Amino acid sequence: MTEKQIKTAYRLARGQYARLGADTERCLAQLQKIKISLNCWQGDDVTGFLNESGHAGGLVCTGSYPGKARNGGELRADLRQALSLIPGKHRVNLHAIYAEPREQKKNRSELEPRDFAAWIEWAHDNKLGLDFNGTFFGHPLAASGFTLASRNETVRNFWIEHAVACRRIGAAFGRQLGTPCVTNIWIPDGFKDLPVDCRTPREILKKSLDKIFTERFNPKYLLDSIEGKLFGIGSEAYVAGSYDFYLGYAVANRKMLCLDMGHFHPTESVADKLSALLLYLDSILIHVSRGVRWDSDHVVILSDELRAMAEEIVRGGFLGRVKIGLDFFDASINRLAAWVIGARSVLKAFLIALLEPAATLRQVENKGDYTRRLALLEELKTLPAGAVWEEYCRRQGVPGGKQWIDEIKKYERDVLTRRKN
Numbered sequence: 001m002t003e004k005q006i007k008t009a010y011r012l013a014r015g016q017y018a019r020l021g022a023d024t025e026r027c028l029a030q031l032q033k034i035k036i037s038l039n040c041w042q043g044d045d046v047t048g049f050l051n052e053s054g055h056a057g058g059l060v061c062t063g064s065y066p067g068k069a070r071n072g073g074e075l076r077a078d079l080r081q082a083l084s085l086i087p088g089k090h091r092v093n094l095h096a097i098y099a100e101p102r103e104q105k106k107n108r109s110e111l112e113p114r115d116f117a118a119w120i121e122w123a124h125d126n127k128l129g130l131d132f133n134g135t136f137f138g139h140p141l142a143a144s145g146f147t148l149a150s151r152n153e154t155v156r157n158f159w160i161e162h163a164v165a166c167r168r169i170g171a172a173f174g175r176q177l178g179t180p181c182v183t184n185i186w187i188p189d190g191f192k193d194l195p196v197d198c199r200t201p202r203e204i205l206k207k208s209l210d211k212i213f214t215e216r217f218n219p220k221y222l223l224d225s226i227e228g229k230l231f232g233i234g235s236e237a238y239v240a241g242s243y244d245f246y247l248g249y250a251v252a253n254r255k256m257l258c259l260d261m262g263h264f265h266p267t268e269s270v271a272d273k274l275s276a277l278l279l280y281l282d283s284i285l286i287h288v289s290r291g292v293r294w295d296s297d298h299v300v301i302l303s304d305e306l307r308a309m310a311e312e313i314v315r316g317g318f319l320g321r322v323k324i325g326l327d328f329f330d331a332s333i334n335r336l337a338a339w340v341i342g343a344r345s346v347l348k349a350f351l352i353a354l355l356e357p358a359a360t361l362r363q364v365e366n367k368g369d370y371t372r373r374l375a376l377l378e379e380l381k382t383l384p385a386g387a388v389w390e391e392y393c394r395r396q397g398v399p400g401g402k403q404w405i406d407e408i409k410k411y412e413r414d415v416l417t418r419r420k421n
Contacts, residue, residue, distance in 0.1 A: 001390065001400070001401060003394065006387075006390045006391055006394050006400065007391070007394075009384070009387035009390065009391075010024075010387050010388060010390070010391035012384070012387070013383070013384040013385075013387035013388050014388075016383055016384065017355055017357075017383060017388075020357045020360065020376070020379070020380070020383075021357035021359060021360040022355050022356065022357040024355065024388050027351065027354040027355050027388070028351075028388070028391070028392050028395070030319070030354050031088070031347065031350060031351050031354060031392060032088055032396075033319075034088065034319070034324070034347065034350055035088070035089065035090050035091050035129070035324070036086075036088075036090045036091070036324050036325070036326060036343050036346055036347070037090065037091040037092065037093040037129075037131045037182070037323070037324065037325035037326065038079060038082065038083070038090060038091065038092050038093060038326055038339055038343060039093050039325065039326045039327055039328065039329075039339075040075060040079065040092055040093060040094050040095065040098055041095055041098075041329055042326070042328060042329050042330070042335055042338055042339055043068075043069045043075045043078045043079065043335050043336075043339075044068050044069040044070070044075055044335075045061040045063075045068055045329060045331045045335075046059055046061050046095075046138075046329050047068075047097075048095065048097025048098050048099075048135065048138070049071065049072060049097065049098055049099065049100055050097050050099060050101075050106070050108070052097075052138065052139055052140075059137055059138070059188075059232075059233065059329075060233055061329045061330070061331050062330075062331060062332060063330060063331030063332030063333070064331060064332075065331055065332060065333055065334060065335065066416060066417060066419070067334070067335065067412060067415070067416025067417060067419050068331070068335065068419070069335075069419075070419060072098070072100050072118055072119070074419070075098070076118075076119075076122050077415070078335065078336055079092055079339075080126065081336055081407075081408075081411050082336045082339040082340050082343075083126075083128075084398065084407075085340045085344075085398055085399060085404040085407055085408070086339075086340060086343045086344060086347070086398065087344075087347065087392055087393050087395075087396035087398045088347065088396060089127065089128075090128070090343070091128055091129040091130065091131055091179075091325075092119075092123065092128055092129075092130055092131070093130075093131040093132070093133065093325050093326070094116070094119060094130060094131070094132050094133065095132075095133045095134075095135045096108055096111055096132070096133065096134050096135040096162070096165075096166055096169075097135040097138065098116075098119070099111050099115040099116055100115060100116070100117075100118055100119075101115040102115075107158075108135065108139065108158075108162045108165070109158050109159075109161035109162045109165060110165065111162070111165045111166070111169060112165070112168075112169070113168065113169050113172035113173075113176075115169075116169060116172075116173070120172075120173065120176050120177065123173075123177055124176070124177060128177075129173075129177055129179035129180075129181070130173040130177060130181055131170075131173075131181055131182040131183070131184070131323075131325060132166060132169060132170040132173060132181055132182070132183045132184070133166070133183070133184045133185075133186065134162055134163050134166040134183075134184075134185055134186075135162075136148070136159060136162070136185075136186065136187040136188060137188050141155050141158050141159070142159075142188065145188065145189065145190065145191070145192075145234055145235065146189045146201070146240075147159040147187045147188070147189055148160065148163070148185075148187050148189065148204075148205050148208040148209070148212075148241075149187065149189040149201040149202070149204045149205040149208070149240040149241070150189070150204070151200070151201075151204065156204070156208060159187075159208070160208050160211050160212055163185060163208075163212040164211075164212055164215065166183055166185075167183055167212070167213075167215065167217065167222060167224070168215075169183075170182075170183030170221075170222050171183075171217045171218075171221045171222040172221075173221075174220065174221030174222050175221045180219060180220060180221060180222065180223050181221065181222055181223070182223045182225050182256065182285055182323050182325070183222055183223070183224060183225065184225040184226070184227055184258055184285065185209075185212070185224075185225070185226050185227065186226075186227040186229065186241070186258070187205075187240070187241050188229075188232045188234070188235060189201060189205070189235070189239070189240040189241060190231075190232060190234070190235025190237070190238045190239040190240055191235060191237050191238040192234050192235065192236055192237060193237050194237050194238070195237065195238045198238060201240040202240055202245055204240075205240050205241060205245070206249065209226070209249060209253075213253065213255075223256055223283070223323075224255050224256060225255065225256040225257070225258045225285045225323075226241075226246045226249060226250060226255050226256070226257065226258060227241075227246065227257075227258035227259075227260060227285075227287065228241055228242050228243035228244070228245060228246040228247070228257075228258075228260075228263070229241065229242070229243075229260065229263045230242075230243070230263040230264060230265065230296075231263070231294075243259075243263075243264070246258075247277075250281060251280050251281065254281075254282065256281070256282070256283050256284065256285050256323070257277065257281055257284055257285070258284075258285040258286070258287055259273065259284060259285070259286050259287070260287040260289055260296065260327060261286065261287065261288055261289050261290070261291070261305065261306075261309065262287075262289035262290055262291035262295075262296030262297060262298075262327070262328075263289075263291070263296050264291075266291070269305075269308065270286070270305070270308075270309055271305070271308035271309045271311065271312040272312070274309075274312050274313065274316060274318060274322070275312065275316050278316070278318055278321060282321065283321045283322065283323065284318075284321065284322050284323070285322075285323045285324075285325065286309065286322060286323070286324055286325070287325050287326075287327035288300050288306065288309075288324060288325065288326055288327065288342070288346055289326075289327045289328045290303065290305075290306075290328065297327065297328040297329055297330075298328055298330065299328050299330050299333070299338045299341055299342050300326060300328060300341070300342035300345050300346060301341070301342075301345050302345040302348050302349060306345060306346065306349045307349045307352060307353070309349070310346070310349035310350045310352070310353040311349075311352075311353040311356070313350075313353070314350065314353040314354055314356070314358070315353070315356070315358060324346060326339070326342045326343060326346070328342060334408055334412060334416075336408055336411065336412075336416075337405070337408045340404060340408065344404075348385070348389055351385060351388060351389055351392065352385050355380070355383070355385055355388065356380060357376075360376070361373060361376060361377070364376065
């Protein structure tokens, strides 16, 4: 579409939304404030730069699309290209295995902020915030399937030290970049088959977490998050750090709870959990992923589940209390395109949610006119949100429609195909 066509379509759409009580200009201003944390691990298939060998620990990335990032410079270049095609200002989410230490070999328990100096400098230059995750997999000391919940004291202490180091790194990110770093803990600990003793690993995990969180940090710099899972590869029958376990720990210890959208039973609604959880928790981190059958990490699309999540956040007035991060890895398609598709889908979901005439719908509901409420919600589904999206992309200076795909393909021809993986 030409600029003139985009402006004309937007003007007509604005009028249609106004007749239902929605202000598109206000919606675009709100959308601009939403920051998505892009998952760095999509760019290199969760490989990292520490050159360690060990059991994958619940993660498998499939596919062999050409052009995988082989080092920090390439990964940062790919992220920058992807970010240039996503409207708004966003963040980048790192795992500990993306450290670039000067020493040839460095244990994860010994990692320091200086091992991420290149990331900090890059984020500062590009005006980006950084988030962080401990990496409790892909290491010889994770081969048993247990880390923080391990009965082996040596193994357990190694991972406690790793988590402590990660919190210090996250706090350094926050101090140096001037924006709080969400530092998340997820562990793969569990059993492939049915255990007899479900209690002991969780008791051990609780004690490990208590030790990890002993050191206090200013929330201006560090926000602690803990993430439960429904299952993992090798932990299909039992997960020590389940959703219920971390919910209890988060409420008791005032921690941020991470909800991974791909890790709930198919009939569960993540959206429905938000208004309940945020009565008791200050904030929530949502890892936006897409479950397909048994797998939890497909590229995010504009699905009903994603729309419901965005709608609940907006309707509940939770935008300031919910952090959003992408969490998927797919090596069967262009890795940059996966980032862009996922991030743009999340932003589209929030735009559609913001375009709801919330005051009108709430007034109708409060009057008990559920017939009108349902009718209005259905009418909204066919209003031209796409025209508003195109105008947002135009104002943000990024390609709209399918034009961004041409940019990705050009980068693939000029850069990715020259890499020998």
